Amino acid sequence: MGVIAYVYIRAGGGSFRKRCFAMSRRRVLAAGVFDILHYGHLRFLEEAKKAGGEDAELIVVVARDSTVLKLKGRKPIFPEELRKALVESLKPVDQAVLGYEDMNIEGILEDLKPDVVALGYDQDHLEKAVREAAKKRGLSIEIVRLGRYGPEELNSSSKIARKLLESEPL
Numbered sequence: 001m002g003v004i005a006y007v008y009i010r011a012g013g014g015s016f017r018k019r020c021f022a023m024s025r026r027r028v029l030a031a032g033v034f035d036i037l038h039y040g041h042l043r044f045l046e047e048a049k050k051a052g053g054e055d056a057e058l059i060v061v062v063a064r065d066s067t068v069l070k071l072k073g074r075k076p077i078f079p080e081e082l083r084k085a086l087v088e089s090l091k092p093v094d095q096a097v098l099g100y101e102d103m104n105i106e107g108i109l110e111d112l113k114p115d116v117v118a119l120g121y122d123q124d125h126l127e128k129a130v131r132e133a134a135k136k137r138g139l140s141i142e143i144v145r146l147g148r149y150g151p152e153e154l155n156s157s158s159k160i161a162r163k164l165l166e167s168e169p170l
Contacts, residue, residue: 028052029114031061031099031126033068034083035076036157042090043149048118049092051144059112060087060096067103077161106133109141117141121148 030048034041049058062084068076076083080098088096100107109117109130117130127143134141 025055025057026052026115027057027059027113028116028118029059029061029108029112030118030120031063031108032120032123033063033072033076033157034060034087035068035078036160037083037086038150038157038160040148040150041087042092044118044120044146045087045090045092047146047149048144051118051146052116056116057094058092059114060093061099061108061112062087062096064099064101066101067099070103077157105129106137109133109139110137113139114141117143119143119145121146 028048028051030045032041032044045058045060049056052058062080063071063076065076065080068074078086084096084098087093097112105126119126119130127145130141130143133139
């Protein structure tokens with residue numbers, strides 16, 4: 001994705017001529033389930049975008065319902081299209097896309113061509129897969145690991161769901 005910059009160059013006779021240059025933005029890729037969206041998700045996405053530097057573009061891959069079922073052994077609470085819409089509405093997110101049904105990391109990297117892949121504290125399983133896929137495809141990708149954000153009891157969707165079930169009825 002390019003940003004257009006206009007530079008004025010002094011031509012002969014003291015007049016200026018407008019020249020157009022394409023400047024590329026660093027593209028950051030982040031991924032997750034994003035079920036029961038919470039403060040930790042927002043902070044993760046803010047930090048992911050910062051990892052790309054000034055004027056970075058953040059693309060977020062939202063896990064498909066079938067992927068969540070495969071990885072977590074349960075269906076997500078919110079369907080994939082709703083999770084995608086919620087993530088895309090967040091200020092730091094430039095674009096949200098649904099992941100591939102077959103969890104094809106190589107395909108995602110090839111199609112989206114990120115400069116940076118931002119991984120969360122709980123995404124250890126993805127680091128090796130991203131490194132291997134990038135190497136296989138000959139892609140130069142920086143991988144950054146981000147921390148855990150928000151109060152301990154509210155920094156994961158699972159904890160929030162448990163807290164809701166344990167809470168007193170209104």
